[in-house]
């Protein structure tokens with residue numbers, strides 16, 4: 323019961339909005355904190371043209387607790403990176419952020435969203451499936467982490 327009330331209180335204080343320039347440094351610091359978890363440097367995404375990149379962040383008490391970065395390719399989005407701070411997982415933040423992203427995509431007249439996810443990442447696959455993303459392929463040994471290779475699953479969501 324106590325956990326339920328705490329979670330509800332945190333959730334009601336989480337804000338979701340598009341990244342603006344004043345938050346880029348904070349986002350880079352946030353990703354540096356979790357660089358081992360992320361296996362990538364998100365700064366690379368910001369070398370793309372502003373019109374090609376769309377970033378949503380989740381903030382609690384003015385601190386970033388999660389982000390979703392997507393790259394626009396004509397009328398599609400490719401999700402490049404999606405991450406929630408470990409201490410805020412399992413509280414519905416990822417679901418709200420992804421839901422917000424899909425809503426934004428519809429408003430931008432995007433017709434499809436694509437992504438790759440590690441085959442072993444059952445949590446993320448379950449979340450994407452909840453939003454009706456469908457598996458349309460796989461890539462063997464797509465990821466390489468510390469010399470080990472992992473398969474990727476390709477998923478897509480077609481928007482009306």
Ligand SMILES: CC(C)(COP(=O)(O)OP(=O)(O)OC[C@H]1O[C@@H](n2cnc3c(N)ncnc32)[C@H](O)[C@@H]1OP(=O)(O)O)[C@@H](O)C(=O)NCCC(=O)NCCS
Pocket residue numbers: 404405406407410411412413414415416417418437438439440443444445446448449452
């Ligand atoms: C995947 C991730 C973004 C989910 O964010 P989250 O805030 O923890 O997820 P939520 O609390 O909003 O949960 C939403 C749904 O995700 C799935 N999920 C979340 N945690 C789960 C768990 N521990 N076990 C199984 N499913 C889980 C469920 O479908 C859940 O919906 P439900 O509660 O109705 O069953 C988060 O775990 C994360 O940042 N993981 C590391 C980075 C990553 O894997 N990113 C995706 C790469 S493609």
